[in-house]
Amino acid sequence: MAHEGKKSVAIVGAGLAGTSAALGFTDAGHDVTLYSDRDRESLRDKVPPTGVGVLFGKPREWDAEIIDDLYEVGNTTGISVRLHSGSGDDRADVLEFNPDYGYVAQAVDLRLRADDRLERFLDRGGRFEVASVDVDRLDEIAGAHDLTLVATGKGGLSALFPVNESRSHYREPQRKLLQVTLTGLDHGPGSFAYRSSAGGDHSLFNLDSENGEVFVGPFLHKDAGATWSFIVFAKPEGAWAPKVDEVTDASSARQAIVDIFTEYFPADASVIEQLRIIESDPVSWLKGAVTPTVRHAVATTRGGHPVAAIGDTAIAVDPVAGQGAANTLIQVAELVKAAKEHDGAFTEDWLEAEFEKHWERRGRAAVEVTRLYLGDPDYATHLELSFPAAAVDTNIAAALFGLLSDPNPLLTLETRDDVLAFITAVAGEPADDVLGRFEPAGRFASATEPAAVS
Numbered sequence: 001m002a003h004e005g006k007k008s009v010a011i012v013g014a015g016l017a018g019t020s021a022a023l024g025f026t027d028a029g030h031d032v033t034l035y036s037d038r039d040r041e042s043l044r045d046k047v048p049p050t051g052v053g054v055l056f057g058k059p060r061e062w063d064a065e066i067i068d069d070l071y072e073v074g075n076t077t078g079i080s081v082r083l084h085s086g087s088g089d090d091r092a093d094v095l096e097f098n099p100d101y102g103y104v105a106q107a108v109d110l111r112l113r114a115d116d117r118l119e120r121f122l123d124r125g126g127r128f129e130v131a132s133v134d135v136d137r138l139d140e141i142a143g144a145h146d147l148t149l150v151a152t153g154k155g156g157l158s159a160l161f162p163v164n165e166s167r168s169h170y171r172e173p174q175r176k177l178l179q180v181t182l183t184g185l186d187h188g189p190g191s192f193a194y195r196s197s198a199g200g201d202h203s204l205f206n207l208d209s210e211n212g213e214v215f216v217g218p219f220l221h222k223d224a225g226a227t228w229s230f231i232v233f234a235k236p237e238g239a240w241a242p243k244v245d246e247v248t249d250a251s252s253a254r255q256a257i258v259d260i261f262t263e264y265f266p267a268d269a270s271v272i273e274q275l276r277i278i279e280s281d282p283v284s285w286l287k288g289a290v291t292p293t294v295r296h297a298v299a300t301t302r303g304g305h306p307v308a309a310i311g312d313t314a315i316a317v318d319p320v321a322g323q324g325a326a327n328t329l330i331q332v333a334e335l336v337k338a339a340k341e342h343d344g345a346f347t348e349d350w351l352e353a354e355f356e357k358h359w360e361r362r363g364r365a366a367v368e369v370t371r372l373y374l375g376d377p378d379y380a381t382h383l384e385l386s387f388p389a390a391a392v393d394t395n396i397a398a399a400l401f402g403l404l405s406d407p408n409p410l411l412t413l414e415t416r417d418d419v420l421a422f423i424t425a426v427a428g429e430p431a432d433d434v435l436g437r438f439e440p441a442g443r444f445a446s447a448t449e450p451a452a453v454s
């Protein structure tokens with residue numbers, strides 16, 4: 001329990017959520033023990049990062065409450081988007097836009113982010129115990145601490161927290177995911193310059209209506225430094241899904257990416273082919289799928305002690321809108337502040353009230369913006385209007401990607417008229433005029449030229 005008036009905090013799991021909470025609660029004056037099923041070296045060097053973890057804009061403000069910004073590489077200012085539709089002879093280039101976000105997005109290896117947090121936590125006297133925690137051990141831990149947080153990711157101890165059916169919209173994954181980091185191309189202005197004048201300051205997002213999406217972005221790898229991170233979001237019934245299934249290592253992950261670009265995005269293929277795997281990091285790749293799930297984030301152990309879920313254990317979203325790490329950091333930073341201001345015990349009611357605040361502050365909007373980017377039928381009207389409008393007016397494109405930084409405005413756009421009013425307000429002219437000027441691309445400008453190679 002508490003020592004010298006401090007409150008004791010136990011955190012289980014040392015990913016982004018656990019290490020952020022460990023550092024945050026230590027700096028807030030608490031007595032913290034972090035339990036991890038892997039030692040520090042293993043966390044940093046023996047497992048893939050859980051995701052790419054791009055922090056789009058505003059979540060970085062919450063991150064700055066936990067740790068200084070240590071990273072100069074992997075910062076981007078916008079995105080180059082291309083949408084293709086149809087298949088076979090009917091496949092067409094539909095639209096493109098290249099907005100500056102109006103904020104900075106930061107893509108840093110989550111293993112590096114977690115290790116930097118862990119290092120500071122240890123330097124400041126935090127206790128780190130290497131142990132796989134099961135439900136019996138969790139009961140003991142929760143009985144011995146004032147506050148116990150479970151940060152074991154999507155698996156681990158998450159089953160302790162029942163699924164909140166009314167907040168979980170899907171029962172199965174919406175995409176098969178393939179993530180890999182590749183090297184061999186710098187982040188300079190020449191990289192992907194044929195896509196936009198921003199070159200390596202912008203990420204790429206290629207959408208294919210039949211098969212899924214591919215995100216390509218400048219990335220800070222923990223050892224290799226300036227690299228490029230790829231995520232393939234393959235629709236389960238599309239042609240990319242079997243390619244993802246067949247991946248078994250970094251080389252086959254790279255090959256799957258090269259194959260997808262060669263067949264579906266040939267304008268980019270000659271650049272993608274230059275990229276190589278990171279030989280020193282055989283676990284620089286990951287495949288899998290996320291069933292988007294919101295859980296009841298407070299549970300009680302067998303001995304009657306309340307425990308609270310943070311990070312992916314509480315809310316797991318498909319990564320297509322880059323909300324998971326963001327959600328995690330906001331939840332942790334706000335919980336640290338709330339705990340500091342709280343005088344009494346960390347009861348079940350208090351923990352539940354704090355999670356509800358998180359849900360209203362960010363969680364719900366993060367879930368909804370993910371549904372928007374997944375192309376959920378509930379958002380068909382939003383997409384049908386906003387994508388063509390974004391192709392006509394770059395301010396609308398920026399507003400669309402502004403929702404990754406702060407997704408809450410999406411909650412106010414319920415009807416077709418709401419979306420039209422939003423377009424009108426952002427464009428400064430009637431939405432119908434904007435949409436009236438939209439013409440399908442037919443063929444993207446650079447697709448007629450050989451791709452420039454940096």
Ligand SMILES: Cc1cc2nc3c(=O)[nH]c(=O)nc-3n(C[C@H](O)[C@H](O)[C@H](O)COP(=O)(O)OP(=O)(O)OC[C@H]3O[C@@H](n4cnc5c(N)ncnc54)[C@H](O)[C@@H]3O)c2cc1C
Nearest residue numbers: 013015016017037051053054133153156311312324325326
């Ligand atoms: C392909 C992909 C791309 C992504 N891209 C983005 C993005 O661009 N932006 C964004 O915001 N989010 C993104 N995400 C989401 C983001 O990566 C996650 O939300 C975040 O990393 C979750 O961190 P976590 O600490 O909750 O979980 P984890 O990283 O899973 O950490 C859990 C830890 O707990 C440990 N553990 C498990 N069980 C036990 C146990 N019983 N005892 C002790 N320890 C245990 C595990 O070993 C692990 O170290 C992406 C996710 C994926 C899959």
